[in-house]
Amino acid sequence: MFRGSECAASPLEELTGTxxxxxxxxxxxLYASEQDYLEKLAASISAALEAGFILPPDADKLRKEAPEAYRSAVAR
Known part of the structure; x- marks a missing residue:
């Protein structure tokens, strides 16, 4: 969620959000299961890669970290 410049402590934070x-x-x-999450994320990663918003190494990293990120989020 981006909160804007009123919450930023520095110009860099203003660009990156929170x-x-x-x-x-x-x-x-949003997601019926971990598999549903992974499928939707894979589609989003592919779209971002094709549009040039992320680079292949970043896409690979996101795919690799996705299962643990999901499990960590639902375990909170």
Whole structure:
């Protein structure tokens, strides 16, 4: 979630925004299962890669870290 310049401590923070993880209820409403999450994420990664928003090494890293990221989020 980007919060804008009023929350930024530096110009760099103004550009990068902030991160708030979804709670368990929100995750459950968006993804039926871990497999559903991984499939939707794979489609998003492919679209971002094709559009030039991310580079292949970044796509690989996101794919590799996705299962653990999902499990960590639902375990909170």
């Amino acid at each position: 991160f708030e993880p979804f709670n368990e209820q929100t995750l459950a409403s």
